[in-house]
Amino acid sequence: MTSKPSRTTFVAFKTSTLGPGEMRKLVLPDDRAIAIYNVDGKFYATDDLCTHGGASLTEEGILSGRIIECSWHFGSFNVxxxxxxTTPCSRDLRTYAVSEADGMLYIEA
Structure with missing residues (x-):
C-alpha cells in the first residue's frame, strides 16, 4: 500500500492585499516558489516557474483573465x-489548493 505525501497548509497573506487581475509570488520554507493569482475575485495557485524556459511567471509573466503568458517565449497557461x-510550453503547471478564511488566504502544498 502506498501512502500519499503529506501536505502542509501555509498562510499566504490577507486576501484584501491582492486585487482582481493581480498576482504575487509566495516562497515556501522549502524554497518552492508559488504564484498566486486573483482572477475576478477568486484565488488560484500554481508553480511560479514556466515549465518551458524556467522564467518566474509572477516577475516575467503577463496575466490576462485566466491566462498567464510567459514573456520569455510567449507560451501560456490557464491559471x-x-x-x-499555447506552445512552446508542453507541460502543465502544478496547481495548489487555495482556501480563504477570516480574510486570510491559505495554500496547501
Missing amino acids: TTGEVV
Missing part, C-alpha cells in the same frame, strides 16, 4: 487548471 494554452 485555474494549470493546463498549457
